[in-house]
Amino acid sequence: MRTTDARIAVIYYSSTGTVHRLATALAEGAADRGAEVRLRRAAELAPAAAIDSNPQWRAHLESTDHVASATHDDLVWANGYALGSPTRFGNVSSQLRQFLDTTSSLWERGVMANKPATGFTASYSTHGGQESTLLSLYNTLYHWGTLVLPTGYVDKDVAARTGGNPYGVALSQQHAAQDAGLLDAVLDAARLQGSRLAEVAARLAVGELEEAAA
Secondary structure (H helix, E strand, O other), X not given: OOXXXXXXXXXXXXXXXXXXXXXXXXXXXHHHOOOEEEEEEOOOOOOHHHHHOOHHHHHHHHHOOXXXXXXXXXXXXXXXXXXXXXXXXXXXXXXXXXXXXXXXXHHHHOOOOOOEEEEEEEEOOOOOOHHHHHHHHHXXXXXXXXXXXXXXXXXXXXXXXXXXXXXXXXXXXXXXXXXXXXXXXXXXXXXXXXXXXXXXXXXHHHHHHHHHHX
């Protein structure tokens, strides 16, 4: 298996930086596995007044201005996807949702079909809707025809240290503030998931090449 056969698009939205940190860790895990990685952010939709009402929001937006916005080309290029969003009332943020809602033409062509994909999220409170956000995100992946790659309990030690969410990498900001080691544990889980995503994408890519050559 040639790990360089994996091309991973990590596409996320983050307002104050938590999901961005998870996205970066996932990208690191995939890159460490030998994958080519594109880190992309969903375009901001909120009005300036809303952003300026939260200094962290404005500061994060300006500090990540160098991160390119996600485009359809990223979905065409990649053979594995990691999609991330903060929890918004137990659902995907409007910014990431807007990008996903533009992909009908790619869906009709089967561009995303048979490619592995995973999700990640963050919320303020421990039970702030993380699981429902991930399940909502996966509804799009089902329609795309992707192969959903949840975290499961593949690494039981990592699962135990991060709260045991089998649906995807997730972080509670409130819990992390109370547990000094939680953030590091979740970032480790994100790197592991990025590595797994790259491995699965590479295996599928090699399988396709071998089938084409047969």
